[in-house]
Amino acid sequence: xxxxxxxxxxxxxxxxxxxxxxxxxxxxxxxxxxxxxxxxxxxxxxxxxxxxxxxxxxxxxxxxxxxxxxxxxxxxxxxxxxxxxxxxxxxxxxxxxxxxxxxxxxxxxxxxxxxxxxxxxxxxxxxxxxxxxxxxxxxx
Amino acid sequence: xxxxxxxxxxxxxxxxxxxxxxxxxxxxxxxxxxxxxxxxxxxxxxxxxxxxxxxxxxxxxxxxxxxxxxxxxxxxxxxxxxxxxxxxxxxxxxxxxxxxxxxxxxxxxxxxxxxxxxxxxxxxxxxxxxxxxxxxxxxxxxxxxxxxxxxxxxxxxxxxxxxxxxxxxxxxxxxxxxxxxxxxxxxxxxxxxxxxxxxxxxxxxxxxxxxxxxxxxxxxxxxxxxxxxxxxxxxxxxxxxxxxxxxxxxxxxxxxxxxxxxxxxxxxxxxxxxxxxxxxxxxxxxxxxxxxxxxxxxxxxxxxxxxxxxxxxxxxxxxxxxxxxxxxxxxxxxxxxxxxxxxxxxxxxxxxxxxxxxxxxxxxxxxxxxxxxxxxxxxxxxxxxxxxxxxxxxxxxxxxxxxxxxxxxxxxxxxxxxxxxxxxxxxxxxxxxxxxxxxxxxxxxxxxxxxxxxxxxx
Numbered sequence: 001x002x003x004x005x006x007x008x009x010x011x012x013x014x015x016x017x018x019x020x021x022x023x024x025x026x027x028x029x030x031x032x033x034x035x036x037x038x039x040x041x042x043x044x045x046x047x048x049x050x051x052x053x054x055x056x057x058x059x060x061x062x063x064x065x066x067x068x069x070x071x072x073x074x075x076x077x078x079x080x081x082x083x084x085x086x087x088x089x090x091x092x093x094x095x096x097x098x099x100x101x102x103x104x105x106x107x108x109x110x111x112x113x114x115x116x117x118x119x120x121x122x123x124x125x126x127x128x129x130x131x132x133x134x135x136x137x138x139x140x
Numbered sequence: 141x142x143x144x145x146x147x148x149x150x151x152x153x154x155x156x157x158x159x160x161x162x163x164x165x166x167x168x169x170x171x172x173x174x175x176x177x178x179x180x181x182x183x184x185x186x187x188x189x190x191x192x193x194x195x196x197x198x199x200x201x202x203x204x205x206x207x208x209x210x211x212x213x214x215x216x217x218x219x220x221x222x223x224x225x226x227x228x229x230x231x232x233x234x235x236x237x238x239x240x241x242x243x244x245x246x247x248x249x250x251x252x253x254x255x256x257x258x259x260x261x262x263x264x265x266x267x268x269x270x271x272x273x274x275x276x277x278x279x280x281x282x283x284x285x286x287x288x289x290x291x292x293x294x295x296x297x298x299x300x301x302x303x304x305x306x307x308x309x310x311x312x313x314x315x316x317x318x319x320x321x322x323x324x325x326x327x328x329x330x331x332x333x334x335x336x337x338x339x340x341x342x343x344x345x346x347x348x349x350x351x352x353x354x355x356x357x358x359x360x361x362x363x364x365x366x367x368x369x370x371x372x373x374x375x376x377x378x379x380x381x382x383x384x385x386x387x388x389x390x391x392x393x394x395x396x397x398x399x400x401x402x403x404x405x406x407x408x409x410x411x412x413x414x415x416x417x418x419x420x421x422x423x424x425x426x427x428x429x430x431x432x433x434x435x436x437x438x439x440x441x442x443x444x445x446x447x448x449x450x451x452x453x454x455x456x457x458x459x460x461x462x463x464x465x466x467x468x469x470x471x472x473x474x475x476x477x478x479x480x481x482x483x484x485x486x487x488x489x490x491x492x493x494x495x496x497x498x499x500x501x502x503x504x505x506x507x508x509x510x511x512x513x514x515x516x517x518x519x520x521x522x523x524x525x526x527x528x529x530x531x532x533x534x535x536x537x538x539x540x541x542x543x544x545x546x547x548x549x550x551x552x553x554x555x556x557x558x559x560x561x562x563x564x565x566x567x568x569x570x571x572x573x574x575x576x577x578x579x580x581x582x583x584x585x586x587x588x589x590x591x592x593x594x595x596x597x598x
Contacts, residue, residue, distance in 0.1 A: 014236075046260070091280035
């Protein structure tokens with residue numbers, strides 16, 4: 001009798017693991033098929049990287065450059081914009097605080113760049129589109 | 141593509157040869173899985189040394205490769221291979237083996253799908269680990285420790301970043317596949333070490349069931365694809381515990397396994413700061429456990445070999461912390477009083493305990509918590525751990541103390557405790573999950589003890 005109870009318990013335990021494993025497999029199966037993901041649309045990090053492709057050619061290979069944005073760096077959007085810019089421009093270091101001659105403008109919209117740049121004593125060197133602008137400190 | 145393949149395979153070969161040299165009698169699949177993580181860790185150390193000394197990383201790697209190959213030849217020649225007695229595969233074992241293979245196959249499918257959606261990994265992966273790897277892959281690698289990057293945790297150890305940078309340096313490009321392949325290797329090598337070591341210690345049924353439960357934890361797979369350092373750390377915690385258990389059972393007086401376990405614990409500290417907790421805890425816990433079961437002399441001998449394995453990696457970690465790392469965001473740069481004050485804040489403890497229970501209760505991303513599933517399973521099958529007393533004591537003590545350490549750090553952290561818990565607890569539990577499964581299945585009575593009885597009666 002005791003043996004039979006143990007038998008049921010052991011089978012129940014193993015059965016539970018099988019049910020859990022089956023349901024975990026179902027979670028994986030429900031994910032989009034790998035070959036159907038993305039297509040021609042890159043993920044947002046890659047897409048952000050591409051925004052800086054042209055700008056890279058106008059920057060020094062390393063060192064510190066300034067960073068200016070219309071987004072609050074303390075907020076989620078602002079920090080995401082900053083992180084992706086830094087990630088894209090390695091080995092350059094982007095510093096919002098530095099008094100550097102070259103400054104990268106990373107804006108949600110390029111139209112806000114002139115006013116913001118002027119307020120910081122910066123002039124626009126080139127607008128690369130999609131909110132990416134190269135700025136230079138006036139008077140330097 | 142071929143160059144990429146070679147640069148990824150070389151570390152795996154180094155790791156495999158190391159494990160084969162130290163434990164020639166172990167099953168090849170376990171050697172391969174253990175070797176994957178060890179090799180990646182060793183090669184990341186080689187890159188760090190190469191950056192410091194301006195010597196090609198390949199030089200250090202070649203030295204390791206040749207040394208381990210020669211040591212392996214000698215070891216295999218003079219050691220009688222000790223393997224678990226091979227028995228014919230029973231029907232239940234065959235069925236469970238197939239179920240395990242199916243779950244792993246679906247996990248691989250889910251893993252690849254996640255990688256296709258987030259090829260750069262989760263936010264912290266590209267903003268911390270892959271960002272650092274990009275720097276380490278350039279001549280301006282020291283700039284990654286600049287104060288400008290204080291938000292990017294320059295105190296995080298370099299195992300992942302340095303390995304990825306090593307491959308990028310060799311191939312001369314920044315293929316996105318490298319962090320993803322590294323994540324894949326750690327995720328599935330962890331499953332392999334769990335299933336393989338339990339198969340050796342407790343039989344195929346336990347190995348398959350434990351591996352199935354780990355592969356069947358969607359959160360573990362998702363954290364693997366995240367390309368963060370939590371799954372790699374879980375690999376080293378598990379490997380350390382598994383190696384010590386194998387030592388107790390098969391080679392109690394051989395130094396190799398304790399040496400390798402020490403190396404594995406050191407790699408944990410080279411992976412993430414939490415690994416330092418493992419290092420701090422495991423040596424005294426292990427020494428006490430062996431002292432109780434085997435006596436003082438073997439315990440001290442094992443502790444010595446463990447420390448010998450740990451020392452070189454710990455030296456690298458300490459040098460990194462001393463020379464490059466900034467103070468830790470949770471505990472660094474604060475006086476003892478500032479650290480102690482939150483410890484007596486009962487409200488922080490109350491909130492944190494609630495969050496811990498909540499995350500434990502929903503852990504795994506399934507209809508029921510994976511911890512609850514393990515607890516029910518153990519209640520159903522019962523325990524049988526007499527043969528592995530020291531290993532079970534080691535695992536219980538280590539995992540409990542590491543968890544307690546995590547709790548203390550979360551509570552004394554200067555950040556909001558709810559935010560801290562929401563962002564960290566799942567990952568911290570993932571770090572301990574494979575080790576917990578190893579402990580559970582090591583201590584559990586194996587179902588095939590019962591099935592074997594029934595089959596014999598038939």
